Amino acid sequence: MLEVQGLSVVYPGSRSPALVDVSVTLQDQRMVVVGSNGSGKTTLLRACLGLAPVTRGRVRLFGQEVQDARGLLTVSTNLSEVYRLLSVPVGDLIRLQARLKGGETAQAFRWIREFELDPILPRRLHEISTGQAKLVSNLLALDHDPRLLLLDEP
Incomplete structure (x- = not known):
């Protein structure tokens, strides 16, 4: 269903990464991501939707790369x-x-x-x-x- 592999995100103009080497696979389950402010929770969701600049790694929804918007x-x-x-x-x-x-x-x-x-x-x-x-x-x-x-x- 959702597969995130080695995901890293650096926003334009930023020196420090918002996410570094995040990997997770979800198949018919629930998951809660918790963390302090600024830890990258929203960035992870944005990357899963194709709304954050993926610097490295990939996100697949239902077997399709997120860049292929049909899965969205x-x-x-x-x-x-x-x-x-x-x-x-x-x-x-x-x-x-x-x-x-x-x-x-x-x-x-x-x-x-x-x-x-x-x-x-x-x-x-x-x-x-x-x-x-x-x-x-x-x-x-x-x-x-x-x-x-x-x-x-x-």
Whole structure:
């Protein structure tokens, strides 16, 4: 499902690496990565999604290199930066994701109502609180029964 081999990440302009020689293989299991601030947890998730500059090593999802984005269609994440890239209202974002994933919006909207978030539907992610944006990101990540779910500070 997820295979990380010898992964190293150095961000442009940085002298010190964010990750050095990280390897992990996940197959139908759960894993929690813990560590102090700045230890590379988010960078690892970003690299698994093709959002961080991999300096060395490789990441494979479902047998495909991450650079081949087709595998990412079955992965969900709650990294809010992914969703904040689109400056659209929350309700439109839910509908857009449903279209992209080929599913229905009913489940996500049920969760929105259950958490009493209806008032944020016409607002954009950058217009709502950080907590509300994280909750929306979590709901979007859980929607459509993903094969792989990568969560950052859920």
